[in-house]
């Protein structure tokens with residue numbers, strides 16, 4: 001198995017050459033205070049060392065050992081505690097955090113690259129810093145000044161970690177029916193009681209304290225999603241001087257046995273009158289939690305790319321070394337008993353599909369991160385509002401499309417290895433198992449598709465879609481004279497027209513038939529994602545075209561040739577998707593329950 005190497009060259013290309021992130025950072029005064037190109041480059045370099053050198057070597061052992069439960073305590077696989085300490089010492093937990101409370105204030109465009117490296121190196125471990133960063137974000141956005149001062153500095157440093165407690169045995173997608181209760185106390189605190197399941201890193205031995213953000217219902221709260229509040233519930237109480245006090249009234253009842261990310265603890269948490277504090281307003285907990293979830297959703301999409309990149313690295317190396325059969329055009333390496341499998345068109349199809357999704361996906365996650373930076377830091381109201389609209393529209397696409405293609409990519413990578421991909425030795429089967437959860441948690445991909453189509457596209461009567469449409473249309477228009485881009489702009493314009501046409505069609509049908517959204521949503525998200533990646537690939541070609549001439553490294557020429565493959569073989573899938581969506585919901589809803 002190839003050792004995971006952080007893809008720094010490609011990340012620098014995407015940041016500096018495709019998106020000119022330094023210019024964006026310079027245009028946002030609060031970002032410019034904290035980062036310049038040299039600082040960003042040093043951060044990438046160091047992140048590469050830690051993720052490739054410290055986290056990646058623990059990935060296999062983490063999978064084999066898993067976490068262990070003993071009477072409520074959870075111990076982590078060998079090396080995880082030390083690795084966590086390295087993350088704490090480097091301040092990596094607070095990379096994108098608010099500097100007022102000890103965060104480093106780095107832009108998401110940069111943080112996204114670190115996240116991808118961490119998830120590619122060791123997804124099970126990477127979930128801990130990811131959840132802590134998300135919890136900090138929700139607390140920073142909605143918590144009282146007192147809560148922020150008390151908790152954020154130790155969370156940004158990573159000395160304390162964060163967990164997100166939404167799911168209950170009977171309530172996953174539909175959080176409106178949760179049963180966990182919060183009873184008010186005279187001192188302004190609440191007693192939280194109930195059972196949460198599937199809580200990632202809800203209990204472990206890596207951090208001194210674990211801060212849970214728990215969804216619960218106040219007495220007499222309205223029914224449904226409008227009656228949910230958010231509470232901060234620490235594992236150990238925190239005294240006024242910041243020292244840790246007694247243990248709170250909740251514990252980990254057991255750990256789930258699961259298909260992948262086995263190095264992470266997935267906990268059943270029993271809250272037994274645990275002391276907690278309200279975050280944000282009463283009954284507005286779901287909205288507050290969405291701050292965290294939106295952040296996590298891009299993060300989960302990035303997990304998909306991370307796993308896919310790790311799979312690509314191994315598959316590429318294997319295809320160059322493994323020899324089987326001769327090339328259809330005759331022996332390429334006659335001195336050997338057979339040619340490397342890279343000569344076979346079908347192996348090339350597999351590797352190019354992987355490259356198309358991974359490198360296009362990395363550009364897309366950076367594109368979304370760019371809008372997140374503008375939404376958070378722009379001083380101009382209109383610019384910020386525009387970016388918020390883009391983030392709202394693109395977040396479900398980033399989560400679902402990048403994880404669906406992430407899993408596809410790891411499976412293709414496994415296939416490149418033939419039977420050797422199925423056995424443990426080469427690491428490919430672990431990547432498939434680990435990546436699978438990314439389609440399920442943080443809202444299943446089916447729900448992401450409903451969010452995109454129902455809430456964002458139809459819900460805004462196409463207004464949010466127009467923001468994205470204008471962005472592509474402007475790009476096509478501005479580059480129409482660029483000869484190098486012409487072979488890509490035409491098919492991009494055709495795919496874009498297809499997407500716009502389907503969008504219009506779906507908005508029109510939604511009023512007549514309430515089932516039409518659910519029937520179209522997943523295919524629509526796929527169509528959207530493939531088109532968006534097509535857009536990214538043209539941007540990549542634009543950045544590479546001038547430098548391709550005389551490029552002996554193959555980096556820029558490889559980009560242009562991969563773009564050609566994307567436009568020849570992957571983008572045309574949009575035609576079939578559009579056709580399917582237009583068929584409506586009839587065939588889907590025709591069967592009775594018995595007929596299933």
Ligand SMILES: Cc1cc2nc3c(=O)[nH]c(=O)nc-3n(C[C@H](O)[C@H](O)[C@H](O)COP(=O)(O)OP(=O)(O)OC[C@H]3O[C@@H](n4cnc5c(N)ncnc54)[C@H](O)[C@@H]3O)c2cc1C
Nearest residue numbers: 164165166167171172173198199200266441442443444446
């Ligand atoms: C390893 C792991 C880690 C996790 N980590 C956390 C965590 O840290 N914190 C946390 O709170 N939760 C966590 N979860 C829970 C996860 O977010 C949920 O499992 C997920 O949201 C789905 O909920 P569910 O399992 O109850 O499925 P259900 O909600 O029962 O859904 C079952 C199926 O029905 C579909 N469905 C449901 N409603 C609709 C609808 N309205 N329209 C169309 N389709 C629908 C779903 O898409 C799905 O395919 C984790 C889960 C796992 C397995």
